[in-house]
Amino acid sequence: xxxxxxxxxxxxxxxxxxxxxxxxxxxxxxxxxxxxxxxxxxxxxxxxxxxxxxxxxxxxxxxxxxxxxxxxxxxxxxxxxxxxxxxxxxxxxxxxxxxxxxxxxxxxxxxxxxxxxxxxxxxxxxxxxxxxxxxxxxxxxxxxxxxxxxxxxxxxxxxxxxxxxxxxxxxxxxxxxxxxxxxxxxxxxxxxxxxxxxxxxxxxxxxxxxxxxxxxxxxxxxxxxxxxxxxxxxxxxxxxxxxxxxxxxxxxxxxxxxxxxxxxxxxxxxxxxxxxxxxxxxxxxxxxxxxxxxxxxxxxxxxxxxxxxxxxxxxxxxxxxxxxxxxxxxxxxxxxxxxxxxxxxxxxxxxxxxxxxxxxxxxxxxxxxxxxxxxxxxxxxxxxxxxxxxxxxxxxxxxxxxxxxxxxxxxxxxxxxxxxxxxxxxxxxxxxxxxxxxxxxxxxxxxxxxxxxxxx
Amino acid sequence: xxxxxxxxxxxxxxxxxxxxxxxxxxxxxxxxxxxxxxxxxxxxxxxxxxxxxxxxxxxxxxxxxxxxxxxxxxxxxxxxxxxxxxxxxxxxxxxxxxxxxxxxxxxxxxxxxxxxxxxxxxxxxxxxxxxxxxxxxxxxxxxxxxxxxxxxxxxxxxxxxxxxxxxxxxxxxxxxxxxxxxxxxxxxxxxxxxxxxxxxxxxxxxxxxxxxxxxxxxxxxxxxxxxxxxxxxxxxxxxxxxxxxxxxxxxxxxxxxxxxxxxxxxxxxxxxxxxxxxxxxxxxxxxxxxxxxxxxxxxxxxxxxxxxxxxxxxxxxxxxxxxxxxxxxxxxxxxxxxxxxxxxxxxxxxxxxxxxxxxxxxxxxxxxxxxxxxxxxxxxxxxxxxxxxxxxxxxxxxxxxxxxxxxxxxxxxxxxxxxxxxxxxxxxxxxxxxxxxxxxxxxxxxxxxxxxxxxx
Numbered sequence: 001x002x003x004x005x006x007x008x009x010x011x012x013x014x015x016x017x018x019x020x021x022x023x024x025x026x027x028x029x030x031x032x033x034x035x036x037x038x039x040x041x042x043x044x045x046x047x048x049x050x051x052x053x054x055x056x057x058x059x060x061x062x063x064x065x066x067x068x069x070x071x072x073x074x075x076x077x078x079x080x081x082x083x084x085x086x087x088x089x090x091x092x093x094x095x096x097x098x099x100x101x102x103x104x105x106x107x108x109x110x111x112x113x114x115x116x117x118x119x120x121x122x123x124x125x126x127x128x129x130x131x132x133x134x135x136x137x138x139x140x141x142x143x144x145x146x147x148x149x150x151x152x153x154x155x156x157x158x159x160x161x162x163x164x165x166x167x168x169x170x171x172x173x174x175x176x177x178x179x180x181x182x183x184x185x186x187x188x189x190x191x192x193x194x195x196x197x198x199x200x201x202x203x204x205x206x207x208x209x210x211x212x213x214x215x216x217x218x219x220x221x222x223x224x225x226x227x228x229x230x231x232x233x234x235x236x237x238x239x240x241x242x243x244x245x246x247x248x249x250x251x252x253x254x255x256x257x258x259x260x261x262x263x264x265x266x267x268x269x270x271x272x273x274x275x276x277x278x279x280x281x282x283x284x285x286x287x288x289x290x291x292x293x294x295x296x297x298x299x300x301x302x303x304x305x306x307x308x309x310x311x312x313x314x315x316x317x318x319x320x321x322x323x324x325x326x327x328x329x330x331x332x333x334x335x336x337x338x339x340x341x342x343x344x345x346x347x348x349x350x351x352x353x354x355x356x357x358x359x360x361x362x363x364x365x366x367x368x369x370x371x372x373x374x375x376x377x378x379x380x381x382x383x384x385x386x387x388x389x390x391x392x393x394x395x396x397x398x399x400x401x402x403x404x405x406x407x408x409x410x411x412x413x414x415x416x417x418x419x420x421x422x423x424x425x426x427x428x429x430x431x432x433x434x435x436x437x438x439x440x441x442x443x444x445x446x447x448x449x450x451x452x453x454x455x456x
Numbered sequence: 457x458x459x460x461x462x463x464x465x466x467x468x469x470x471x472x473x474x475x476x477x478x479x480x481x482x483x484x485x486x487x488x489x490x491x492x493x494x495x496x497x498x499x500x501x502x503x504x505x506x507x508x509x510x511x512x513x514x515x516x517x518x519x520x521x522x523x524x525x526x527x528x529x530x531x532x533x534x535x536x537x538x539x540x541x542x543x544x545x546x547x548x549x550x551x552x553x554x555x556x557x558x559x560x561x562x563x564x565x566x567x568x569x570x571x572x573x574x575x576x577x578x579x580x581x582x583x584x585x586x587x588x589x590x591x592x593x594x595x596x597x598x599x600x601x602x603x604x605x606x607x608x609x610x611x612x613x614x615x616x617x618x619x620x621x622x623x624x625x626x627x628x629x630x631x632x633x634x635x636x637x638x639x640x641x642x643x644x645x646x647x648x649x650x651x652x653x654x655x656x657x658x659x660x661x662x663x664x665x666x667x668x669x670x671x672x673x674x675x676x677x678x679x680x681x682x683x684x685x686x687x688x689x690x691x692x693x694x695x696x697x698x699x700x701x702x703x704x705x706x707x708x709x710x711x712x713x714x715x716x717x718x719x720x721x722x723x724x725x726x727x728x729x730x731x732x733x734x735x736x737x738x739x740x741x742x743x744x745x746x747x748x749x750x751x752x753x754x755x756x757x758x759x760x761x762x763x764x765x766x767x768x769x770x771x772x773x774x775x776x777x778x779x780x781x782x783x784x785x786x787x788x789x790x791x792x793x794x795x796x797x798x799x800x801x802x803x804x805x806x807x808x809x810x811x812x813x814x815x816x817x818x819x820x821x822x823x824x825x826x827x828x829x830x831x832x833x834x835x836x837x838x839x840x841x842x843x844x845x846x847x848x849x850x851x852x853x854x855x856x857x858x859x860x861x862x863x864x865x866x867x868x869x870x871x872x873x874x875x876x877x878x879x880x881x882x883x884x885x886x887x888x889x890x891x892x893x894x895x896x897x898x899x900x901x902x903x904x905x906x907x908x909x910x911x912x
Contacts, residue, residue, distance in 0.1 A: 025848065101805065106805070145846050145847070145848070146848060149845065149846040149847075149848070149878075150846050151876055151878055162767070163767065164765060164766060164767025164768075164770075165765070165767075165816065166763075166764065166765025166766070166767050166768055166816065166844055167765065167767035167768065167771070169844070169846060170768075170844070170874050173846075173874050173876055174874060176876075177875075177876050215767065217767065217770060243767060243770035243771045243773075243774050244770055244774070245774045245777075246773065246774045246777035246778065247777065248773035248774065248776065248777040248783055249770045249771070249773040249774030249777065251773070251809075252766065252769045252770040252772075252773040252811050253766070253770045281896070281898045282771075282896045282897060282898060283739065283896055283898070305708075307622075308622065309620060309621070309622025309623065310620060310622070310708065310709070311618070311619065311620025311621075311622050311623035311671065311673065311699060312620075312622055312623065312626075313708045314620075314673060314699035314700055314705045314708040314709045315623070315699045315705070315738075316708075317699075317702070317704035317705040317707070317708040318699050318700070318701045318702045318704065318705030318708075320704065321701075321702035321703065321704040321705065322702065327704055348562075349557065349558075349562070353707075355708050360621070360622065388622055388625070388626070389605065390601050390605040390606050390625060390629075391601070391605075392481065392601070392602060392605070418626050418629050418630060419633075420607055420629055420632075420633050421877070422605075422607055440737070440738045440739055441738060442737045442738060442739070
């Protein structure tokens with residue numbers, strides 16, 4: 001579309017159209033309160049009857065708001081939406097997010113077409129209808145879910161686009177749990193005006209975004225090809241997860257957003273040829289987003305696996321096989337040199353081939369010396385560390401000690417630590433220092449694949 | 457082997473051979489303390505110098521212990537182990553677990569063969585060497601890891617066998633986090649005498665075990681075929697996860713436990729023909745163990761997916777496609793009947809085809825009525841419930857209300873809830889009532905596949 005989306009993502013003023021004076025659980029009221037209390041945009045409520053809400057003036061029309069309005073969040077009955085859009089255009093609003101449902105997904109194609117035609121003719125950017133809209137801290141948050149039920153997001157460099165509000169919120173929760181920070185999150189709903197491609201183009205220019213994750217159900221008309229072209233021209237990695245891959249999934253998608261899921265084989269072929277990365281599971285999606293947000297622009301080929309358990313080393317070796325990522329043999333001389341560096345009690349029982357198995361008797365110093373040793377070589381450009389926090393020799397300092405090495409040598413490190421509350425103290429020692437931690441060996445392997453830039 | 461393992465898994469008396477009088481961090485001392493404080497077996501310490509430890513008499517030899525000894529846990533230098541085994545046999549000990557390393561994995565094949573020959577000749581059951589041994593609450597726990605670093609296991613009906621101690625502990629942690637209870641856990645190490653097959657045969661007779669999970673690296677000689685024959689003859693489901701599937705993994709395995717990983721293609725073909733279920737990832741392994749522990753012996757074919765998010769429904773439909781599990785269309789009459797049962801505010805926006813999408817406006821009552829409705833039909837024998845705890849209409853009572861339906865109708869239900877601390881209150885409402893909860897849509901799909909008895 002080439003529309004300017006800045007006023008949608010970074011509004012200085014916004015109007016919430018459709019707040020209720022009687023029902024505090026109305027979605028518009030949830031949005032009104034969230035933005036007034038937690039976002040920077042000055043927020044004005046609109047209801048045709050005017051009045052007062054929580055001690056604030058409610059305006060009878062957008063035209064009465066005393067300042068120019070950057071963004072209108074529209075949550076009124078579907079039939080009234082076209083008229084509201086026209087008013088927004090008339091009074092110079094910068095863009096709109098339509099939260100309301102009741103359009104194509106309910107058989108009202110005409111109503112949606114009317115919105116589209118009006119918006120396109122007037123170069124007026126619109127997200128939705130039938131969506132959660134935009135979360136773009138600290139500016140705006142139109143998700144009509146109470147903050148108490150969600151977890152507080154961290155600011156960061158990952159942005160998400162999703163056709164499904166439910167999937168979007170789930171992924172935000174999962175990324176936040178992994179310590180990943182979010183820049184923007186967009187639920188695009190029925191895509192009457194703006195779609196994935198438009199948002200992708202905007203995010204490509206967004207300074208706060210380094211990595212983009214997208215949940216796709218289907219494309220409209222010929223936008224699939226355009227989407228891939230756009231993903232290809234991006235300066236930032238794009239990770240795609242798709243549903244509607246099978247006849248069953250396609251049927252589910254079409255009853256959901258009334259979009260055509262398209263042929264998955266074709267989709268895969270197109271994605272395979274592009275620079276975009278397909279995640280085939282939610283776990284992969286989260287792993288890819290996490291590691292790329294930590295190491296944007298890094299590329300690796302030769303990995304050293306360091307572990308305290310032979311079983312873990314074997315599982316990781318299996319996972320990396322056939323990916324194009326090498327697990328080079330360690331030269332004899334280097335094995336001898338490393339052996340001299342580790343503690344005496346593991347010297348004769350550890351295995352210094354790759355995977356390096358320091359055994360369950362290893363302590364902090366052995367992991368630190370090994371990571372440092374391989375970071376210093378020219379044949380290893382990434383370390384995969386499989387750490388078991390229940391081993392007696394591992395202290396809670398290990399995260400910061402090893403993170404320091406990553407900063408010094410500027411080579412990426414990926415860590416595996418099983419995830420239970422008790423081990424948060426180890427996990428945070430890494431994640432708090434910008435090192436990605438996976439909670440399964442496969443998750444850790446997926447992270448290495450993603451920074452290797454391998455098509456997966 | 458046909459040996460009697462009862463005294464290893466349920467000892468009334470045990471001797472810890474090799475406790476140190478000076479080093480409290482010695483593995484034997486960790487085991488001695490754990491068992492004295494937390495297990496039911498009467499525990500005696502042995503050290504050639506005799507003496508006293510923590511106010512308790514330490515015996516100079518197993519022959520001095522004043523009661524018959526069921527189990528000897530041996531943690532002395534490798535060279536001394538054959539002599540200790542001979543003493544155990546001489547003084548009528550019921551079985552031994554050899555914790556010590558320094559055998560085949562360190563090139564000392566002869567030492568290991570000596571143990572094997574002695575044990576086999578005398579029909580003396582031995583686990584190890586080079587292992588963590590056995591955790592069999594409330595009787596015995598020979599894992600030399602401090603309890604403070606592990607999470608407290610729940611008693612339950614899942615038993616695990618593992619060639620790798622590290623993988624075993626990880627899986628115990630992951631299962632416990634999912635609320636799954638453990639009966640026995642066995643780290644078999646070098647398998648000098650008893651191997652997977654022997655333990656499997658024992659667990660088949662163990663009344664406390666309903667489901668068996670096994671981590672395999674490789675089999676000795678012709679035990680692979682025997683293993684599969686045994687798995688096939690079991691009355692209980694057997695879930696296998698294997699490493700050493702690729703040349704890289706195989707190399708890692710052989711440097712780890714000196715066992716031959718075997719050809720993975722052959723392994724897969726053999727497993728595919730057997731009744732055992734292969735898990736191809738840790739996540740699958742945990743999902744399979746969890747769901748089968750909740751619904752032992754249940755088999756399902758026709759699943760209804762109930763969700764509040766179309767995207768989740770589509771992902772689950774994709775996952776179940778091509779598995780042999782049906783997602784039947786809901787007859788028109790039933791759609792109308794269900795529509796009349798749900799709340800008015802979702803009646804016109806919900807979708808009553810399968811997947812049933814109750815939308816983000818659904819409340820507890822809508823989920824309860826829908827689950828009840830489909831449990832009452834004859835064409836649905838399993839419900840997959842995709843629940844989003846951040847939706848305003850869902851209360852913390854939903855778990856117990858829906859669990860009640862599972863008890864009444866005796867049909868299995870699998871739930872998806874994203875996992876963060878905040879949602880534990882929802883998750884526990886199900887898991888505390890014996891309903892398995894997955895934390896990814898794929899995890900939930902895997903659970904349905906496992907109870908469907910489909911080969912995966």
